[in-house]
């Protein structure tokens with residue numbers, strides 16, 4: 530399936546993550562969880578998901594270890610979103626993180642990040658992509674051609690958080706079909 534979605538907002542600049550982006554990305558993550566996903570989860574679940582903005586060094590390590598792209602406002606150069614791809618075994622890529630600053634949601638920032646991530650995945654030889662989508666992100670990934678494989682309730686800081694294992698085939702005609710072979714443990718980011 531061809532990725533769809535209206536890139537109608539001002540085009541952000543997309544570039545690879547740098548360690549100096551870590552603090553801004555940590556704030557975007559924290560705000561995206563607490564404001565962007567607030568209508569889908571209880572306050573207790575949001576607090577368990579993101580108790581505080583992640584520590585800068587640890588976050589820089591985590592994001593640097595993956596193919597992470599950031600989206601910058603073209604005028605202010607403020608970081609408005611990021612997406613991370615983990616390239617696993619057997620041609621499977623896993624989108625581990627996808628977060629957009631709440632004031633910039635619905636403008637096509639994630640759409641543009643995803644288009645670049647999918648290109649990177651194809652260039653790396655990935656034949657299939659997986660993600661563990663939050664309730665907030667499920668419609669977005671469905672629009673990009675991902676299919677729900679199963680509903681799951683991983684426990685984070687002692688609290689269960691509903692998410693959906695979703696997958697998309699990058700080759701062939703039947704997007705998302707096939708056995709589950711996702712990379713890494715199931716988690717809500």
Ligand SMILES: CC(C)(COP(=O)(O)OP(=O)(O)OC[C@H]1O[C@@H](n2cnc3c(N)ncnc32)[C@H](O)[C@@H]1OP(=O)(O)O)[C@@H](O)C(=O)NCCC(=O)NCCS
Pocket residue numbers: 534535536537538561562565566610626627628629630633634635636637638639640641661662663664665666668669672718
């Ligand atoms: C999920 C998330 C990453 C999507 O980011 P986003 O930049 O808002 O996504 P986009 O703008 O590209 O697309 C979102 C929707 O807005 C629509 N849209 C895009 N540009 C638009 C515009 N200019 N006007 C109106 N709608 C627009 C898209 O069609 C899409 O609709 P859909 O949900 O029906 O598919 C973001 O909402 C987020 O961070 N959510 C909270 C945290 C979270 O749950 N993260 C995911 C963890 S798995």
